[in-house]
Amino acid sequence: MTEYKIALLGFGGVNRALTQLIADKNEHWANEFGFKLKIVGVSDLYFGSIINKNGLDAHELAAVPAVKGGFRTLPAGSAEPANETVIRFSGADLIAEATFTNPVDGEPATTFCRWALEKGISVVTTNKGPVALHAESLKALARSTGAQFEFEGSVMSGTPVIRLAKESLAGSEISGFKGILNGTSNFVLSSMEEGLDFSDAVAKAQELGYAEADPTADVEGHDVRLKVVILANELLGAKLTPSDILCKGISGITSTDIAEATKANARWKLIGSAEKMSNGSITASVSPQLLPQGDALAGVSGATNAITFTTNVLGPVTVVGAGAGRFETAFALLSDIVSIHKNKTKIGK
Template sequence: MRFDVAFIGFGTVGRGFADLLLEKQKYLKEALGIEWRVVAISDIRAGSVTSSTGIDLRDALRLADAGKSVEGIEAEKRGLSALETIRESGANLIIEVTWTNIKDGEPGYTHIKNALGMGKHVATTNKGPIALHYRELMRISSEVGGRLRFEGTVLSGTPVFNLFEGSLAASDVSSIRGIVNGTTNLILSEMEKGRTYAEVLKEAQRMGYAEADPTMDVEGWDAAAKAAILANHFFGADIRPDMVSRNGITGITLEEVTGAIKKGGRIKLLARAWKDDSGEVRAEVSPTWLQEADPLANIGGVTNALTFNTDTLGEITIVGPGAGRRATGYALLADLISIAKSLLS
């Protein structure tokens, strides 16, 4: 099986996936029967190139990592827009890794919708379109035939959705709770050491863990988008991020954090999704006091974790990195493999 791949976005995440495509090329072919070639790259900063015979991915990586345009490599076409690349490149797998927008999902939503409408497969780490338009995009995927995968939208490369396609396929999930935002978990972890919120936030911004405008993280919007994705995928809901009950960490005081430690627990910003007794799907994000014995209480720094309550194995907790070039790139590699397996089944 061969995938002709088009990158829509070639920033940190896209290049992380490109690294792994090259590193795992022999394994993919010999162990899984998967071959690939990159036929297009379209990025708002790195430029746009298309070639039906394949692009030299190593050269593209070298140029992009150096901050240079990929339009310097050999190609048949240059300068196509993202939508033109999707429509004209001949790719059968679109890697959509543009910036996240949880207000309307653009431009990723339009990219994914158009690709699926043409019967192309899509792998994305862009949580905006999945959080806002999950049902519509899955319906198009089902009707037209292109597969849609989005493993990296919640815990980066740490497996969430793929687990329930494989070893946990026969397990029903009744509730999900977890730490899905590394920035807020880092801040709370450092506050446990007696440091103030303002002090830790400033350092997190200096280290690159928090944005200059940290609202998405500290007000819980990033976690709310992930909670919506979990609720929609696992429970068949139709929840948007603005429908998630949400409280961030800006109101948490140092006294509350250190007081929780003294009482034998910790405060963590948890995202939750579950069905209540009436069968209604609920989702929320809120600072939560956890007993020290709770697996989630011991997740520190930028590490992420999710606990699934299942009918077969009880509670299962998945722990791993929630960000990073290689980790998020791996989510896309897992999606590529998942798509290949689904096409063969």
């Protein structure tokens, strides 16, 4: 039985949900996958940090009170974060990185990833920043130290969109994709179809916890743009940065636009897409598009996400699923760990 010593960076919803899953399902995973996870360290700006090379009790961690410095309530816990110590000195052979997304330079998460990968410690992350901005160099670093860098959860939460494309669709020759990659904006558009105007729809999304106090990143398409960069670079071999992508959000969509679309049996959707052109170049964009009812993405309502891959051999393939959620996103981290385990088994480590 393999046991991975895992350290958690960030202890918000996602890593806390992963901790709960470990508490509940570690024995089950041992049977299903042939490995167990032992948490050896956690660091978080708000909760503080805690390290135990012999393993922390996942039940106890998951139950830590959500107060500033909460880890202080545990034996050997501290109210201060200690990212570097947790990465470098907790004895972890796996890091689950789920700190906040910084869309400008991907920091400090990118540095956390680098510290780990430099030491040969594999990283699984749900954080769009390091992946969209630095995937190529982080993957190269991982290769050079024999570590692995996996990021399934950075695009569609636990819905396995990267792995579907790279593994299950291998050989189908993916030539492009278009997706509904932001649940908040899709929820706003669906609410507008039910009669709300844009600002009331945003307020409703905020009320329900789908939108943040500042909804700009969601409704102006910036979040989708990072996801398009990740997918285009990973699946189509592009070398895009966010500034390469024309980005238009949904704040210009009016109730009149929505009503006219409904009359025409069509729906406005915020679409992130990329396509490989015949000369090999990649074009990518984020913009509201009017989809006819027959489009596989037209029926995707509310906070759900979806993506259609265009393939040469197989035609279009669409996957629809959760695009957010604590446990859903924590599942992405698990699926990355399963993938790392399979690769390690394969190369006989």
